[in-house]
Amino acid sequence: MKKLYFNEKWCLGCRLCEYNCAFANSGSKSMVKALKGKDIHPNIHVEGDNNHSYPLNCRQCNDPICVKSCISGALHLEDGIIKIDKTKCVNCMTCMMVCPYGAIVLGDKGTISKCELCTNNQNKVPACAAGCPNKAIVFEER
Amino acid sequence: MKRYVIVGNGIAATGCIEGIRSIDEKGEITVISKEPYPAYGRPLISYFMEDKVKLENISYRNAEYYEEKNCKVLYGCECTGIDTDAKTVKLNNGKAINYDELCIASGSSPFIPAYPGIEGVRNVYTFTTIDDAKMLKEAVTNDKNVLILGSGLIGLKCMEGLFNKAASITVSSRGNQVMSRILDKVTAKDIQKYLEDKGIIFELKDTVDHFDGNIAVMTSGHEIQFDILVMSLGVKPNVSILNGAEEAIKVDESMRTEFKNVYAAGDCVQSEDITDGKTKVMAIIPNAYMGGECAGKNMAGGNAVFDNAMPMNSMSLLEKHIMTAGANREADGVEVMDLSGKSSTKRLYIKDDVIIGYTIVDDVESAGIYTKLIRDRAVLSREQQESLKKSPTIDIYGHDTVKTILESAV
Ligand SMILES: Cc1cc2nc3c(=O)[nH]c(=O)nc-3n(C[C@H](O)[C@H](O)[C@H](O)COP(=O)(O)OP(=O)(O)OC[C@H]3O[C@@H](n4cnc5c(N)ncnc54)[C@H](O)[C@@H]3O)c2cc1C
Numbered sequence: 001m002k003k004l005y006f007n008e009k010w011c012l013g014c015r016l017c018e019y020n021c022a023f024a025n026s027g028s029k030s031m032v033k034a035l036k037g038k039d040i041h042p043n044i045h046v047e048g049d050n051n052h053s054y055p056l057n058c059r060q061c062n063d064p065i066c067v068k069s070c071i072s073g074a075l076h077l078e079d080g081i082i083k084i085d086k087t088k089c090v091n092c093m094t095c096m097m098v099c100p101y102g103a104i105v106l107g108d109k110g111t112i113s114k115c116e117l118c119t120n121n122q123n124k125v126p127a128c129a130a131g132c133p134n135k136a137i138v139f140e141e142r
Numbered sequence: 143m144k145r146y147v148i149v150g151n152g153i154a155a156t157g158c159i160e161g162i163r164s165i166d167e168k169g170e171i172t173v174i175s176k177e178p179y180p181a182y183g184r185p186l187i188s189y190f191m192e193d194k195v196k197l198e199n200i201s202y203r204n205a206e207y208y209e210e211k212n213c214k215v216l217y218g219c220e221c222t223g224i225d226t227d228a229k230t231v232k233l234n235n236g237k238a239i240n241y242d243e244l245c246i247a248s249g250s251s252p253f254i255p256a257y258p259g260i261e262g263v264r265n266v267y268t269f270t271t272i273d274d275a276k277m278l279k280e281a282v283t284n285d286k287n288v289l290i291l292g293s294g295l296i297g298l299k300c301m302e303g304l305f306n307k308a309a310s311i312t313v314s315s316r317g318n319q320v321m322s323r324i325l326d327k328v329t330a331k332d333i334q335k336y337l338e339d340k341g342i343i344f345e346l347k348d349t350v351d352h353f354d355g356n357i358a359v360m361t362s363g364h365e366i367q368f369d370i371l372v373m374s375l376g377v378k379p380n381v382s383i384l385n386g387a388e389e390a391i392k393v394d395e396s397m398r399t400e401f402k403n404v405y406a407a408g409d410c411v412q413s414e415d416i417t418d419g420k421t422k423v424m425a426i427i428p429n430a431y432m433g434g435e436c437a438g439k440n441m442a443g444g445n446a447v448f449d450n451a452m453p454m455n456s457m458s459l460l461e462k463h464i465m466t467a468g469a470n471r472e473a474d475g476v477e478v479m480d481l482s483g484k485s486s487t488k489r490l491y492i493k494d495d496v497i498i499g500y501t502i503v504d505d506v507e508s509a510g511i512y513t514k515l516i517r518d519r520a521v522l523s524r525e526q527q528e529s530l531k532k533s534p535t536i537d538i539y540g541h542d543t544v545k546t547i548l549e550s551a552v
């Protein structure tokens with residue numbers, strides 16, 4: 001299946017992916033309304049500094065420890081994508097306690113949030129990859 | 143075709159079913175479920191009390207699950223004994239079922255001390271099942287005073303479920319701190335203060351001597367009048383079905399018991415805690431699932447191990463978030479790295495250059511990186527330990543690993 005992969009060499013650390021992610025998941029039509037003057041809570045994060053940086057989000061692990069540790073059954077696999085059933089999630093953050101990549105984050109309302117490869121919004125290609133100016137983020141089969 | 147039998151239908155059983163089916167799609171799986179419900183996350187009962195989770199969403203898997211997994215679930219049926227020689231389990235309906243491979247995933251039940259006068263108390267509850275929560279939710283009204291015996295995780299989650307629903311909530315405990323199994327004294331004091339500020343009354347270092355109707359007469363002489371009593375004084379493993387056992391079942395790293403073709407997982411087992419080397423019950427969902435899954439794979443002829451169990455908990459209490467893992471207490475040879483901020487707590491416990499535990503309150507993001515380092519028993523250089531002082535990133539795994547994480551399917 002197609003997943004997101006990152007090329008550290010080409011990442012400029014511009015954080016555009018963070019903005020595109022937050023916008024894609026805001027449900028808003030206007031980027032300005034969605035993001036300007038707000039604390040954004042994207043599912044992707046750029047780590048590092050100017051000369052060494054990389055974006056990171058959920059790796060959609062093949063054998064995900066977050067799903068196995070979930071106390072409610074909210075986290076589940078759907079066609080290889082790790083999804084959150086919001087009707088079940090109680091925000092216990094057990095998934096955050098076990099994710100070895102720090103890729104499960106706190107979303108807008110302080111609730112658990114993670115990358116679902118933009119299958120939970122209107123985008124066809126994950127917004128972070130689509131908007132990356134340097135193709136440091138690609139969405140492909142490996 | 144192999145005949146698999148699973149006693150109990152909680153999270154360990156769910157892991158077991160999924161472990162079996164990852165290897166054997168055809169074998170016959172029978173699940174004996176005392177509770178009349180599909181598997182559910184037990185911790186959700188306090189959220190159900192708070193109306194944060196609906197009963198229809200409480201099942202651990204979706205409605206078609208058992209059909210899809212081709213499992214026969216005997217709801218409301220209890221296993222009354224196991225004949226490990228004849229390889230049969232006895233049921234409370236008088237029948238017996240044969241097994242080729244058995245998994246005991248029977249969990250634990252509340253421990254209820256025989257206090258003098260308890261038979262005269264009205265409205266006594268425990269708090270571990272959906273039915274407990276349903277009854278308690280029905281019973282509580284804002285003119286009722288609640289007394290919770292036990293200040294462990296279950297007692298405090300019950301307190302949270304009842305918060306704002308009762309006239310008063312008193313939590314009593316023999317020990318001198320709340321959540322003594324999970325928290326160090328300092329953090330426990332902070333949490334207690336936080337809850338007291340919200341109106342919760344704590345009666346610590348005291349125990350019930352006897353009951354006089356709905357009055358608890360404490361050893362100190364103090365009397366606590368109440369309308370509703372909740373007993374959350376710990377749990378005991380449901381193991382008597384295995385030759386009258388009393389202690390949690392010992393399993394090896396493949397989840398095998400001492401009996402041939404008999405496996406066990408979840409709250410009913412004891413195994414080694416990698417963070418202190420001690421054999422103990424580690425009653426948490428992740429261990430129940432992963433132990434069950436490992437058992438299931440091996441029952442189906444696989445070769446799985448679950449050799450890195452440790453205690454860990456992530457929970458909120460009235461909006462305060464508490465995360466703990468491993469051996470998170472001061473001890474000889476243990477260095478405490480205190481990274482606490484003004485309004486948050488973060489203490490890492492390091493022994494022989496390996497992180498063996500942590501306590502975090504509120505500053506919880508990316509804590510999974512510490513958990514991974516504990517689980518892998520990763521030996522950290524001075525430089526790596528220094529880098530722990532910043533917020534955790536995958537850089538601590540080293541550049542080659544970071545490259546793999548970013549560039550390949552993991
Ligand atoms: C209020 C509360 C809050 C909790 N919070 C957390 C938390 O935040 N995080 C966490 O990780 N863990 C938490 N736990 C602990 C967690 O729920 C347990 O570790 C987990 O449920 C263990 O799963 P299990 O499958 O081993 O056993 P169980 O879930 O207990 O399931 C065992 C099942 O077997 C049945 N059974 C027993 N004997 C028989 C028999 N003879 N025949 C047939 N069936 C039988 C029982 O009725 C039960 O349904 C909490 C528990 C409670 C009660």
